[in-house]
Each structure stands twice: as structure tokens, then as C-alpha cells.
Amino acid sequence: MAEFHDLAELALNREGQSWGNLGYWQSETEYSDACRAIALLLGEQAGLDRQSVVFDAGFGCGDQLLLWLEHFRVARVRGANLSRIQTAYARTKLAKAGFSAAATAIVQGDINDPEVWRATLDRNKPSHVLALDCAYHFPDRVAFIALAHKNLAPAGRLALTDFMLSDQHRTGSFTHRLLRWMLKRSHIAEANIVRRDLYLSQLQEAGFGEVRIVDISEHVMPGFARFIRTFRGSGKLGGSGPLKYAVTGRFLQWAHRRSILRYCLISATKTGR
Numbered sequence: 001m002a003e004f005h006d007l008a009e010l011a012l013n014r015e016g017q018s019w020g021n022l023g024y025w026q027s028e029t030e031y032s033d034a035c036r037a038i039a040l041l042l043g044e045q046a047g048l049d050r051q052s053v054v055f056d057a058g059f060g061c062g063d064q065l066l067l068w069l070e071h072f073r074v075a076r077v078r079g080a081n082l083s084r085i086q087t088a089y090a091r092t093k094l095a096k097a098g099f100s101a102a103a104t105a106i107v108q109g110d111i112n113d114p115e116v117w118r119a120t121l122d123r124n125k126p127s128h129v130l131a132l133d134c135a136y137h138f139p140d141r142v143a144f145i146a147l148a149h150k151n152l153a154p155a156g157r158l159a160l161t162d163f164m165l166s167d168q169h170r171t172g173s174f175t176h177r178l179l180r181w182m183l184k185r186s187h188i189a190e191a192n193i194v195r196r197d198l199y200l201s202q203l204q205e206a207g208f209g210e211v212r213i214v215d216i217s218e219h220v221m222p223g224f225a226r227f228i229r230t231f232r233g234s235g236k237l238g239g240s241g242p243l244k245y246a247v248t249g250r251f252l253q254w255a256h257r258r259s260i261l262r263y264c265l266i267s268a269t270k271t272g273r
């Protein structure tokens, strides 16, 4: 059966790369480099090091798992991804790179399902839960945050990149109706997109402290839109691909220019047990 999250983004990448996020375009001009740059930012904000045990929620085709292992040299990675085809791809990628233990430690499944966490984790609770450019796609982001808190080791860190509603945005407006249409079309639950204040209190209510939210919209949304506008390989996308990316690019440009959505780098530390 066709999946919403598939291998379509391979066409945007350089040979051998398979990222699928919006990228960080401060100085990058190539899609794969921009995607790696945002993953690096996330890993740095999370404070990954050789002791880290990472649980990666929504790891795409696995490039970021390799980055945690090879660049940050983390001790272990585990994770879950809803997409069957991407999980199989990531497993092969890790095994080919010599990380066979990691290849078997990642599973296909819905991150909102507590069983998926149980099946993946053993007695060693993760020191880090990461979600790179995917929490807005989860069925229920607040429930994900609660599961991350439950499964993290004491003082463990949650780090993610995510969309928020801009403070200036008015719900009930025509713009808001357009936003709702676009969210539906993009398989994003409306309840996942909230203002910064509410996002912060959702993290605090779940038991997280030391919350840091950095607005990186300026280097994400217009950069992705510009890349899609100038992308020369649209023939490789096939089917509805060119239209899908063109619509997403224009939408992000609009949502950024009109201050509707913000894109943020978020980290928080588990308090309590």
C-alpha cells in the first residue's frame, strides 16, 4: 500500500544521501547539505556525546542515525518510524555502513503507540529523545512528549525541530482557514500547531524543565522554498511530486512572509523520575 512518507525525497538528494527534512539554509545551497546542517544543529542543541543513548522518533531513511553514530559518536541509537519503506531503507543503510546492531534496534511503528517504545527499549533508558522535523506529523504531539518523558532516563533530554503558530497569527481569519486546509493536505493534526506559550507549558506540564526554544524560521522556511523554486531535477520526482513540492514551497514562503508559522529548535530536560 502507498505510504504518505515514502522514498520520494531521494530525488532531491545527492547520490547516496536520503534526507527528507526542510533543511537549514544559512550557508548551504544543496538539499542534502542543508538537511545535514539542521541535523547537526539538533545534535548540538541536544548535547550528544559518546555517552549518549539516543532514541530517534521519525528517523526518515536513516541518514541522521549515521550522523549521530559517526559524527557525534553516540554510544547507541534506537528509534521508530511510521514508514515501512523508510525503515527498511534505513536498516539497509546502517547495515551497509557497519552498524548492524543499530540496524536491528530501529523499528517500524507509530511513535504515539506505547507498545512501540516498549518493544524498542530495554533496561537502559535513553539519555536523549530526538525528533527531527517530524513531531508536527505525529498523531498527537502532546502524547509524544508525555511518552518521551516517561521513557527518558532521569535528567534525559528531549530535542526536536518543530512548527509553531506565530504570536501574530489570528485564528478565525481567512488566512487561518487556508492554513487549516494546508495542514489537512499535509497530514498534520491541527492541535499540533500551537503558539510558543502553549508549547512551552505543554512541555512543562509533561515534566520538562530548562526549556530552550530558538526561532530558526528565517534559515529554514524561505530557504526550502527557494530551493524548490530553483530545483532542476523535477523530472526525477515523478507523478504528483513536482506539484506537491511546489505547493509546499509556496506555502512555506507565504506562511513565513505573513508571520503565520514559525519553525523552532527546541530542547528540554526531564525533571523528576
Ligand SMILES: C[S@@+](CC[C@H](N)C(=O)[O-])C[C@H]1O[C@@H](n2cnc3c(N)ncnc32)[C@H](O)[C@@H]1O
Residues within 6 Å of the ligand: 005, 018, 019, 020, 021, 035, 057, 058, 059, 060, 061, 064, 080, 081, 082, 083, 086, 109, 110, 111, 112, 131, 132, 133, 134, 137, 138, 139
Ligand atoms: C518530514 S520527514 C523527516 C524525516 C527525517 N527526520 C529527516 O530529517 O530526514 C517526517 C518523518 O516522520 C515520520 N513519522 C511521521 N509520523 C510518524 C509517527 N506517527 N510515528 C513515527 N514516525 C512518524 C515519517 O515516516 C518521516 O520519516
